Amino acid sequence: MAIISRGFRGRAREGGGKLPPGQYLTDDFPVLSAGPTPRVDTDRWEFTVETESGQAHRWSWAELLALPYETPTVDIHCVTKWSKLGTTWRGVSLDVLLEDVESAADYALVHSYGGYTTNLPLEDLLDGKAWIAYRYEGEEITPAHGGPARLLVPHLYFWKSAKWVRGIRLLDEDWPGFWETAGYHDYGDPWREQRYQDD
């Protein structure tokens, strides 16, 4: 009896309500990088949080791996319109990393090895919404996809998930990052289709 043709429920049901407007599903994992892939040796890898008052908090690779991790399964949405559902990562929640950081800042500017930057409100990094991820589907994250570690902030368009993450500056003012300076939306909510500055 359950012979429901593709057209019956309509294309709007593709992804079972998990597909933001204007997106299509892919099973591939496309690589989108604005420049060459930096090779970052975990021996010299460091992650730094710098507060608005200039205080720096640093973690080595070994220190990152010693922190409690989570294994979020999340949907990711690229502004070039592909979405990938149910990706599983391992990473340290930003809640853990920012726990002992004293700050009253409202904004964060994330920066990467290689020079990429992206901005977001600090609250979008908190309350279980963001991770410093270092494994993907049970394996190390490949260099092309941001290994050894990348930011994962899946509720925003994937350009906010900085690959080869190196640090986060906490700021009183919002400073646009690489794509945001180039005309992409400052916030980038895929459910509100905030692709470009005026969306």
Ligand SMILES: Nc1nc2c(c(=O)[nH]1)N[C@H]1C(S)=C(S)[C@@H](COP(=O)(O)O)O[C@H]1N2
């Ligand atoms: N450092 C850095 N991070 C980046 C990018 C980049 O060019 N450099 N591209 C962003 C964009 S536009 C997307 S869609 C995702 C792509 O991640 P992927 O290559 O693992 O699919 O990374 C984001 N993070």
Ligand SMILES: [Mo]
């Ligand atoms: Mo993207």
